[in-house]
Amino acid sequence: MSRDRFVPPGHFRDLDSFREALRGVDPGFGADPSPFGADSALARPLEVAGKHLSNRFTAHPMEGWDGTAEGRPTELTLRRWRRFGRSGAALIWGGEAFAVREDGRANPNQLHLHADHGAVVADLRALLAEIELGRSEVGADGDVLVGLQLTHSGRWSRPVGPPAPRIAAHHPVLDARLGIDDDATLLTDDDLRAIGACYVDAARLAQEAGFDFVDVKACHGYLLHELLGAKGREGAYGGSFANRTRLFVEIVAGIRAACPGLAIGVRVSLADVGPFRPAPGSRIGEPDGFTADVVEAAGFGRGRADVYAFDLDEPFAFLQLCEQLDVRLVNVTLGSPYYCPHLQRPAAYPPSDGYLPPEDPLASVFRHLQVVRAAKAHCPDLVLVGTGYTYLQEWLPHVAHHEVAQGHVDFVGLGRMLLSYPELPLDVLRGDALRKKLICRTFSDCTTAPRNGMVSGCYPLDDLYRARPEAARVRAIKQARTAR
Numbered sequence: 001m002s003r004d005r006f007v008p009p010g011h012f013r014d015l016d017s018f019r020e021a022l023r024g025v026d027p028g029f030g031a032d033p034s035p036f037g038a039d040s041a042l043a044r045p046l047e048v049a050g051k052h053l054s055n056r057f058t059a060h061p062m063e064g065w066d067g068t069a070e071g072r073p074t075e076l077t078l079r080r081w082r083r084f085g086r087s088g089a090a091l092i093w094g095g096e097a098f099a100v101r102e103d104g105r106a107n108p109n110q111l112h113l114h115a116d117h118g119a120v121v122a123d124l125r126a127l128l129a130e131i132e133l134g135r136s137e138v139g140a141d142g143d144v145l146v147g148l149q150l151t152h153s154g155r156w157s158r159p160v161g162p163p164a165p166r167i168a169a170h171h172p173v174l175d176a177r178l179g180i181d182d183d184a185t186l187l188t189d190d191d192l193r194a195i196g197a198c199y200v201d202a203a204r205l206a207q208e209a210g211f212d213f214v215d216v217k218a219c220h221g222y223l224l225h226e227l228l229g230a231k232g233r234e235g236a237y238g239g240s241f242a243n244r245t246r247l248f249v250e251i252v253a254g255i256r257a258a259c260p261g262l263a264i265g266v267r268v269s270l271a272d273v274g275p276f277r278p279a280p281g282s283r284i285g286e287p288d289g290f291t292a293d294v295v296e297a298a299g300f301g302r303g304r305a306d307v308y309a310f311d312l313d314e315p316f317a318f319l320q321l322c323e324q325l326d327v328r329l330v331n332v333t334l335g336s337p338y339y340c341p342h343l344q345r346p347a348a349y350p351p352s353d354g355y356l357p358p359e360d361p362l363a364s365v366f367r368h369l370q371v372v373r374a375a376k377a378h379c380p381d382l383v384l385v386g387t388g389y390t391y392l393q394e395w396l397p398h399v400a401h402h403e404v405a406q407g408h409v410d411f412v413g414l415g416r417m418l419l420s421y422p423e424l425p426l427d428v429l430r431g432d433a434l435r436k437k438l439i440c441r442t443f444s445d446c447t448t449a450p451r452n453g454m455v456s457g458c459y460p461l462d463d464l465y466r467a468r469p470e471a472a473r474v475r476a477i478k479q480a481r482t483a484r
């Protein structure tokens with residue numbers, strides 16, 4: 001599908017015409033007329049983990065590929081966290097992916113746990129202080145719940161630049177893409193246990209720094225997500241559902257023992273479509289190697305009948321497991337930015353390593369809404385955060401209001417929108433008009449830049465990044481791609 005086969009949300013002149021488009025995607029896709037101000041469902045308080053949260057906005061974790069080589073925050077990192085604070089969102093989910101081991105970094109500039117624990121705690125405190133500073137700058141009051149996202153990048157590790165995958169299980173398509181043809185990169189059961197211990201170490205330091213919770217990240221194709229789908233793996237951590245969730249259970253138990261009082265959450269890709277690739281010629285995304293055999297061997301929440309026919313039996317079992325473990329905070333996401341970016345972060349314009357959307361991105365947004373709705377209906381006592389809202393652009397508050405007012409989700413998570421327009425939640429809650437020039441138009445520069453070795457940021461709309469030397473390079477990469 002080329003971009004002129006769908007109409008980006010910003011092109012709709014009024015809510016009625018946008019709602020008609022939503023109904024064309026699915027009759028259940030709703031947008032409410034009055035999402036603004038103190039009476040909004042988005043301003044409905046909720047008690048979570050002992051805090052009185054006064055709104056239903058969440059800042060999703062967003063890394064910037066901008067830490068030092070030693071894994072410490074830079075001015076750019078601190079600024080991003082300050083801007084998360086400026087959102088006024090009552091729930092700050094994770095800040096950004098923090099690698100529990102140096103070799104588990106997704107890029108050489110990812111924050112990570114290192115031997116100088118005193119410095120780690122000081123850096124984490126500095127990040128928390130930026131959130132408070134941002135909140136005070138905009139007069140955001142009340143409680144805020146802040147977590148740190150703990151990660152090991154597994155298959156997508158690139159600790160010093162080139163890919164250095166450490167896989168949980170083989171995957172025919174993804175192995176081929178990474179040139180993996182033997183077991184050299186396959187983590188052993190002992191390797192996994194050692195990595196699990198690092199999650200516990202990192203959680204201890206996060207608690208010492210003052211974080212309210214840690215997110216044991218299990219999404220987007222990284223290690224714990226790949227393990228959830230490792231049906232073809234042998235041994236204690238592969239095959240059965242109990243084996244595939246074993247490491248997650250062990251990490252949660254370890255954190256509980258080491259960090260009494262620290263809440264635990266999980267960001268999980270609850271369903272998936274597996275790898276896509278650009279079709280030769282058109283560059284429109286198409287499934288790559290979608291066969292029953294592949295789904296059988298690898299993948300979590302994937303159906304066999306059709307690439308988009310999610311199978312939620314195991315995801316629901318995972319949510320029940322979370323309830324049993326008293327992991328009540330669950331951030332629901334889909335897929336992976338590495339192999340199905342159109343689903344993971346719906347966009348009008350693909351990143352440089354992506355492909356043109358194979359469906360109207362509104363349909364991809366609705367897949368996010370549907371999965372989290374199903375999760376909420378199945379496990380109403382969990383505190384669920386939804387994903388995929390940024391593509392809705394000026395209509396984001398209207399759809400967000402609908403989802404919360406209907407009880408489909410507890411918190412509306414915002415990713416890219418907060419890079420371009422951090423104060424959007426506060427503007428909605430205060431009943432102020434949206435600042436249209438700041439609305440993220442899903443140009444994907446914040447993904448294209450790091451895919452080409454540069455720091456991430458909103459190059460088109462954030463003055464600081466617009467003025468950086470990388471901005472011209474990002475533009476040139478995009479132009480070269482469009483010309484092809």
Ligand SMILES: Cc1cc2nc3c(=O)[nH]c(=O)nc-3n(C[C@H](O)[C@H](O)[C@H](O)COP(=O)(O)O)c2cc1C
Nearest residue numbers: 060061062063096097345388389390414415416446
């Ligand atoms: C530049 C960038 C960095 C991201 N970093 C993270 C991250 O560190 N951890 C994570 O779980 N998701 C990360 N994401 C995914 C977002 O949290 C979010 O799921 C995604 O952008 C879709 O939400 P949106 O449509 O509101 O942008 C990142 C996305 C982008 C564009």
Ligand code: SF4
Nearest residue numbers: 440442443444446458
């Ligand atoms: S670069 Fe800016 S406008 Fe483009 S997707 Fe990222 S946040 Fe949105």
